[in-house]
Amino acid sequence: MLAAFEQRSEMKIDRVETFVLKVPLGAERFYSSQAEFPERNSLLVRLTTTDGVVGWGEGGQYGPAEPVQAAVDAVLGPRLLELDTTDPGVVWEHLYASTRDYGQKGTYIEAISAIDIALWDLTGKYLGVSVSTLLGGRFRERVRAYGTGGYYRHTGLDPARDLPALQDEVSRYAESGFSMLKMKVGLLPVREDALRVAAVREALGDDFSLLADANHAYTSSAAIAMGRVLEEARFEFFEEPVPPEDRAGYARVRAAIDVPVAGGEAEYTRYGFRDFITGGCVDIVQPDICVAGGISEVQRIATLASTYNLRTVPHVWGSGVALSAGLHVCATLPLTPYGYSAVPLQNEPVIEFDRTPNPLRDDLLVNPAILEDGHVAVPSGPGLGIEVNMEVVERYRTA
Known part of the structure; x- marks a missing residue:
């Protein structure tokens, strides 16, 4: 595991990919006190390291997923590629601090959530252990x-x-x-x-x-x-x-x-x-x-x-x-x-x-x-x- 840790300390994110998913429900649509649900939707984030390890995260389920996708693609993803670390806690603080002035709630935090989950998935895969x-x-x-x-x-x-x-x-x-x-x-x-x-x-x-x-x-x-x-x-x-x-x-x-x-x-x-x-x-x-x-x-x-x-x-x-x-x-x-x-x-x-x-x-x-x-x-x-x-x-x- 030590060798894996040393290898992981040098890994970098090579690609940040996003996927907006939508499933129309048709006659199976339903309602809460606030809204109609005519479809199920989400945003998946896939992070790939320079040596091909992949981690998955998710956000963008509450409302339209497209704003969360834009936050990842245009703002947070490029910043992630610039970082020398993939440690989830360190990355979280960097991303939050860089968007604090306009992103303390809502879309940007959902986007950080998706990236963070994917980083934990990556870290566990590198070390060969579960997230838990x-x-x-x-x-x-x-x-x-x-x-x-x-x-x-x-x-x-x-x-x-x-x-x-x-x-x-x-x-x-x-x-x-x-x-x-x-x-x-x-x-x-x-x-x-x-x-x-x-x-x-x-x-x-x-x-x-x-x-x-x-x-x-x-x-x-x-x-x-x-x-x-x-x-x-x-x-x-x-x-x-x-x-x-x-x-x-x-x-x-x-x-x-x-x-x-x-x-x-x-x-x-x-x-x-x-x-x-x-x-x-x-x-x-x-x-x-x-x-x-x-x-x-x-x-x-x-x-x-x-x-x-x-x-x-x-x-x-x-x-x-x-x-x-x-x-x-x-x-x-x-x-x-x-x-x-x-x-x-x-x-x-x-x-x-x-x-x-x-x-x-x-x-x-x-x-x-x-x-x-x-x-x-x-x-x-x-x-x-x-x-x-x-x-x-x-x-x-x-x-």
Whole structure:
């Protein structure tokens, strides 16, 4: 390994390539409280060293991927080629400092995230070890997964008409092996979404773990009303109850309800999470590795969260690359707080395993993640432990 380390210390990035991927969903489109999803999209970054080693990263899943691609192609990629190091933490600081004046949140941080993930993949491949080993080692070889589903299938819903279809959907998740599910709320009035919540609880029974995600649909008063509904239905967290800018609203909701409040998928870097955490906003911190700053920065965010005895449950919304990065990070998170027994979500991290239609998640990798006994295994090969299927990349590539 020493020889590999010495060789890696001299390696340079020779090519920075980006791939915008889009998959139209057609009749399978769905809705959250904020948006219609007519397609699944993402940006992949491929870094190739002078001796041909390849690392993959991902960003650009939240909105249009093209701005993130432009940030990589026109700004960050050329700077990466100028650096004499490929050490992820060092590169992160260089790239962030060079764009700080105009890129503290949003597009540039997503672009840095994609590059950072690819650099961790490269480093692991050079040293012949997994990313989770590089991060300090694994506490677990597999991670309990919660399914994300229960979206709205169209607007103008008649809850009474659509409840049977919702119950059929969530029952299929349970039959496939999930014991934990996150559903959507926030598109409808609270009283109508309450019917959906009750229907899901009825379909899955009292022992099934349920979570809710409003995608910041509410004022604090409406979120508290929805929180009361979730309390009665024994939900285990309430994600993004209010807009991310409304720190006081988050704190008000958290103080008023007994359901743990989660959030952070729309926050960026340790600096944003510092204010989010010290503002008393959440019980569960949810940085997205492809958005918040990559693996390097999510390590720092998780450490910061642990000093406040808060749980970290990374948000995952992307391709198989994003899911693999999330699994490696989850593998390295200790129990928070420590206990003699690991209890999923209570003190042990879980992984989001989105169940909406997405060939980029299911087909992009040669060996995609699968659910077994309610868990997903952490990839074991060097780096991220994945192999990207270039035929699938070219099939869905638009730029």
